[in-house]
Amino acid sequence: MIIEVIAIRVEDVEIAAASGADRIELVTGIAEGGLTPSVGLVEAAVKASSLPVNVMVRPHSQSFCYSESDMTIMLRDIEVIRAAGAAGIVIGSLDVDGDIHIGQLERFIRTAEGLDITFHRAFDEVQDKQTALHVLAQYPQISRVLTAGGTLPALQSTESIRALQETSHGLAIKIMGGYGLNGDNVSDFLRATGVPEVHFGSGVRHNGSFLEGIASERIARIRTILNGAS
Structure with a gap:
């Protein structure tokens, strides 16, 4: 069972690595849902631990529809992220x-050659998620989809996530559940969905707030719960 933790500072990476996390999603602008971090932060995060660091590639929070100018920036960011030694990117x-913008997706994939790819929660704005999952699964470079099953917190959309998880069994792509998960609800969530990967943000921070640091005991508790569930 994989635990992915959102990091916005190098200290987050260090604490998450020491507490039982398996992978980092590195972002900035978390109040806007996560934006592309600076190259300095990416380089420092990669050096901070041996955990794989997957970096958000999102130039703004206006929408998930991107202009050609946006694309130029995003493709260059992917090149810089790879050069900085990150394990992967998080895109959408x-x-x-x-619907999934196939043309732009294929350009991301070509530029990200050799990097792990997560398709992020832009997926949750797609109406036909089953069709979208089949589209994404056509690209072996995309390892997983991060989803809450819709726009509500993940625990309120377990039927949708369960259906996606069942579909993924026959496809070369994983479902990672996220949004609103914490140590108090992750066990119920896993029983309801069966996903192999879980994603945590404010749920592993002091007082459940991105204004505060990661609480190592919260990640350790989740690790213990997941070890017992496996």
């Missing part, structure tokens, strides 16, 4: 109809 792109 939708067209004007709210």
Whole structure:
């Protein structure tokens, strides 16, 4: 069972690594849902521990529809992220109809050659998630989809996530559940969905707030719960 933790500072990476996390999602602008961090932060995060660091590639929070200017920036960011030694990227792109933007996705994939790829919660704005999952699964470079099953917290969308998880069994792609998960609800969430990976943000921080640091005991508790569930 994989625990992914959002980091916004180098200290987050160090604490998460020491507490039982398996992977880092590195972002900045968390109040806007996560934006691309600086190259300095990416380089420092990669050096801070042996955990794989997957870096958000998102130039703004206006939407998941990107202009050609946005694309130029995002593709360059991917090149810089790879050069900094990150393990992967976290991306997502939708067209004007709210479906996966296949053309932009393929450009991301080509530029990210050799990097692990997570398709982020842009997926949750797609109406037909089953079709979208099959589209993403056509690309072996995409390892997983991060989803809450919709726009509500993940624990309120377990039926949708369970359906996606069952579909993923026949596909070369994983489902990672996230949004609103913590040590108090993760056990129920896993029983309801069966996902192999879980994603934590404010739920592993002091007072459940991104204004405060990661609480090592919260990650350790989740690790213990997941070890017992495996």
